[in-house]
Amino acid sequence: MRTDEWLNQRFQSILRAHFYDVELVNPVDINYGIRARRRLGSIALVNGRSVIRINRLLAEDIVPQYVVDATIGHEMSHYVHGFGSTLSRKFKHAHRGSVVDIEMDSRGMQEIRLQASAWVRENWGTFYVDECDDLSAKKDLRDSRRQLCWEMWLAQCDRRSIAEIEARQVALLRQLKTSVAADYRMDWLVAGPRHTALSYFYDNEGVLRFHGLLADRKISDAVVDFEIAYWQVRHQVGADWSKIRKFMLQHGLESTLVEAVAWRQRVWSVFRKHHVDEVFQIAEQC
Numbered sequence: 429m430r431t432d433e434w435l436n437q438r439f440q441s442i443l444r445a446h447f448y449d450v451e452l453v454n455p456v457d458i459n460y461g462i463r464a465r466r467r468l469g470s471i472a473l474v475n476g477r478s479v480i481r482i483n484r485l486l487a488e489d490i491v492p493q494y495v496v497d498a499t500i501g502h503e504m505s506h507y508v509h510g511f512g513s514t515l516s517r518k519f520k521h522a523h524r525g526s527v528v529d530i531e532m533d534s535r536g537m538q539e540i541r542l543q544a545s546a547w548v549r550e551n552w553g554t555f556y557v558d559e560c561d562d563l564s565a566k567k568d569l570r571d572s573r574r575q576l577c578w579e580m581w582l583a584q585c586d587r588r589s590i591a592e593i594e595a596r597q598v599a600l601l602r603q604l605k606t607s608v609a610a611d612y613r614m615d616w617l618v619a620g621p622r623h624t625a626l627s628y629f630y631d632n633e634g635v636l637r638f639h640g641l642l643a644d645r646k647i648s649d650a651v652v653d654f655e656i657a658y659w660q661v662r663h664q665v666g667a668d669w670s671k672i673r674k675f676m677l678q679h680g681l682e683s684t685l686v687e688a689v690a691w692r693q694r695v696w697s698v699f700r701k702h703h704v705d706e707v708f709q710i711a712e713q714c
């Protein structure tokens with residue numbers, strides 16, 4: 429097992445070799461965080477100090493040192509770009525345009541970076557399952573419990589059904605004057621606290637999933653219609669919101685759009701927080 433001290437030494441050595449020109453305008457701490465499924469590291473500004481957290485799984489000796497080094501290089505690149513540090517921000521988005529990779533490569537870390545991503549690609553899945561059987565089991569349990577809660581909640585009387593939503597879609601397609609059949613299916617989403625949107629499109633499965641709370645009739649038909657129409661139009665005109673909006677307005681969906689957007693902005697977040705808890709309490713009542 430690699431100690432905190434070991435981690436600090438790696439950090440100092442990466443700084444000396446690859447970030448010697450960077451003035452540490454605010455102090456940087458590095459330590460191990462939780463064992464995470466995906467994220468290898470993170471950097472955040474906490475009370476004027478940059479805190480780099482490295483996935484605790486990287487403390488295992490089986491993970492090559494270059495994976496740790498690459499993760500440190502990745503987080504330090506964010507630091508240089510003004511993310512998680514007090515340096516001025518160089519980009520609008522932390523990752524867009526591969527800016528981190530480019531930064532690492534320009535600092536002589538390309539080989540380490542490529543080695544690390546190859547190792548992660550080939551080994552991380554199995555490694556994670558081996559190391560975190562307990563976590564995976566917990567996650568499976570949580571997922572099946574979540575599924576059960578939603579099933580029970582959706583089965584309560586007078587909920588909206590997917591069949592109903594499909595019928596609304598047929599009507600909307602007519603209104604949108606589109607001959608493009610929706611070649612995806614629709615279903616409920618087994619939503620957790622992180623699902624903040626009203627609907628999600630899963631490209632590789634070809635399925636549009638609605639947040640389960642949309643089955644609640646307290647939410648108006650306009651909100652549901654908007655979600656259905658949004659994805660349909662998006663498939664036709666692309667992801668640009670101004671184009672989607674224009675298309676909807678041209679096809680008589682103005683009042684739907686106005687009502688749905690206003691509701692989402694003003695009500696949805698509070699509604700969701702309040703009612704998702706209700707969904708998850710169902711299982712405990714039984």
Ligand SMILES: [Zn+2]
Binds near residue numbers: 502506522523
């Ligand atoms: Zn990053």
